[in-house]
Amino acid sequence: MKKLYKIGDISKLYNISNDILRYYEKIGLLAPDVRGENGYRYYSEKQLWKLNNIRSLRSLGVGLKEIIDFLHTRSIKKTEEMIEFQLKKIDENLKELLKLKNELELKKENIRYFENFSKYEIPEIKFFSERSILLKKGEFKDESEINLELKKLKRSSEEDNDFIFTKSEIGTLIKLEEWEKGNYFNYMGTFVITDEIKNSILESGEYLTYFFRGDYNFTEKHYITLKKYMNEKGYRAKGDIIELYHIEMHITENKEEYVTEIQIPLEKI
Incomplete structure (x- = not known):
């Protein structure tokens, strides 16, 4: 039985x-x-x-x-076809998992790098080559709106990973005119630096770079410091201001652990 x-x-x-x-x-x-x-x-x-x-x-x-x-x-033929389909899907899944593994390892390295980073609040001038970005334009002013815009950007990039933008650097843009008037929280777009899906660029050239830790609410004091530095060195901004978020709300709830990098495109006065 x-x-x-x-x-x-x-x-x-x-x-x-x-x-x-x-x-x-x-x-x-x-x-x-x-x-x-x-x-x-x-x-x-x-x-x-x-x-x-x-x-x-x-x-x-x-x-x-x-x-x-x-x-x-x-039937034998149907089973062979199904096995071929399964093998193909397994290969695709393995490829995606390996890609995700590599990206998460890069993100882990990035987090560890900033755990040991010490050059905060030190203005430095660096040259950057042209960078490809996926840009999502829109007007917003606070952290929650930035997060919402990044989620929209994530959908545009067709990423499947809901945790973080693994290997890609994420950031926002402040229009030069707004920044000059002291409107440091009037953002005009979010972006991901990527070579895969792109619709805009960050131009090559000299940039004033500056890293700071902590809550975004204190960003204004950092911009005041940078404007003073630029005046003393005989520089002015020649394009929209970039903020890159290396450690942010997707990685930690403690705002004291946030790491933001400011990049200001420069020209001599």
């Missing part, structure tokens, strides 16, 4: 809800082998084999309709 399993046994064995098993039965995907007079559903080894296949195919992104078609019309 073949061994039969109650729906509750299958639910516990495969960590799958009774409701999902009933739904599979409703759509003709996995019917119980026997239904007792008491209304209980009983599954045989044959159903366990089917459920193993269903779970395997679902984990690879195969739709329920395609799974039903495969299980109901199995």
Whole structure:
């Protein structure tokens, strides 16, 4: 006599809800082998084999309709095609996981770098080559709005990772005219520095760079310091002001741990 399993046994064995098993039965995907007079559903080894296949195919992104078609019309040719499909999906998943692993390792290195970084609040002039960015224009003024704009930007970049923008540097732009008037929180766009999907650039040239730690609410004092430095050295800003967020709300809730880099494109007066 073949061994039969109650729906509750299958639910516990495969960590799958009774409701999902009933739904599979409703759509003709996995019917119980026997239904007792008491209304209980009983599954045989044959159903366990089917459920193993269903779970395997679902984990690879195969739709329920395609799974039903495969299980109901199995043949050597169909099985070969399904195996080829599974192998292809596994290769794709491995490629994506390896990419994510590499990006997370870079992000970890970046966090460790700033844990040991000491050159805060020191103005430095550096040359940057042209950088490609994915820019999302919009007007906003505070941290929550910045986060919302970055989420919109994330959708535009078709990234799947909801944790952080792994390897990409993220930032905002302040229009030069607003910055000159002292409106340091009137942002006009968010961006990601990337070579993959791009729609704008940060121009090459000399930039005044400056790192600071802490809450964005103290940004004004840093800009006052930088304007004084520029006047003393005979420079002025020649383009929109860049803020890069190296350590931010996606990494820590402690605002004292935030690390922001200011980059101001320069020209001699």
